Amino acid sequence: MDNAAARHRRYAGAFTDRVQGTRDWDAPAPVEGWTARDVVRHLVEWFPGFLATGASIELPAGPPVDDDPVTAWTTQTVAVQALLDDPATAGRVLTNPHLGEVPLDEAIDRFYTADVVMHTWDLARATGQDDRLDPAFCAQLLAGMEAMEDVLRASGQFGPAVPVPADADVQARLIGFIGRDPGWTSPRA
Numbered sequence: 551m552d553n554a555a556a557r558h559r560r561y562a563g564a565f566t567d568r569v570q571g572t573r574d575w576d577a578p579a580p581v582e583g584w585t586a587r588d589v590v591r592h593l594v595e596w597f598p599g600f601l602a603t604g605a606s607i608e609l610p611a612g613p614p615v616d617d618d619p620v621t622a623w624t625t626q627t628v629a630v631q632a633l634l635d636d637p638a639t640a641g642r643v644l645t646n647p648h649l650g651e652v653p654l655d656e657a658i659d660r661f662y663t664a665d666v667v668m669h670t671w672d673l674a675r676a677t678g679q680d681d682r683l684d685p686a687f688c689a690q691l692l693a694g695m696e697a698m699e700d701v702l703r704a705s706g707q708f709g710p711a712v713p714v715p716a717d718a719d720v721q722a723r724l725i726g727f728i729g730r731d732p733g734w735t736s737p738r739a
Contacts, residue, residue: 554659555634561667561687562627565593568673568680569623577738579676580730586676589669591615594622597630597662604644605654607633634658664691668728671721676736688724695727 575587584592594615601607612618612625633639634655642654649657667683668691674681695702702708709729714722722732 554655554663555631557659557687558631558634558663558666561663561670561684562631565666565670565673566624566627568670568677569620571679572619572673572677574677574738575619577676577736579672579736580734581672584672584676586673587615587619589673589676590619590623593662593666593669594626597626597665600646600661601644604646604657605642607654609633630658630662667691668724671725672730675734678736683721683724685720688720692720692724692727695724699727 569590572586575585577586579585579589581588594612598609598611601609609626609629612622615622639654643651644654644657645651646657652660667687671681671683673679703710708727712726712729712731714726714732718726718732725732
């Protein structure tokens with residue numbers, strides 16, 4: 551059975567492959583104003599604060615993303631995996647003013663691992679790597695986000711949806727939903 555630890559291992563591993571395959575950290579990314587380095591920066595910067603304020607967990611800090619994006623990412627992903635693999639995590643909760651109390655592993659899975667999956671596409675497209683995502687997980691993410699579209703759009707975390715053809719595959723529909731053009735390619739990839 552797939553659980554939060556297994557999903558993180560799989561999807562963070564896929565992101566790690568793209569991080570290690572990146573040769574041009576200044577390549578433009580599909581998020582307006584971002585580079586490949588900014589995709590990693592986003593994940594490395596928002597999540598530690600989420601854990602610190604919501605669960606009093608301090609992740610070990612890697613080097614600054616500007617100095618070493620690969621080590622910055624791998625330091626964080628190894629620490630998150632260790633947290634998810636720790637049997638004590640099952641009894642912990644994350645408290646957030648918008649979410650209430652959520653089991654810690656569920657919070658990591660819903661907010662962080664899902665974000666890693668979506669940003670895998672961004673990094674892959676920025677750097678000309680394999681951008682294929684797990685279709686079943688894309689369908690799960692899309693269904694969950696469509697159910698709360700108004701809240702997501704109001705949060706400012708997602709841009710306006712990009713229209714896709716009615717027969718588009720689930721990955722293209724997810725990418726369009728989160729405000730990216732599924733046909734976007736980097737001018738430098």
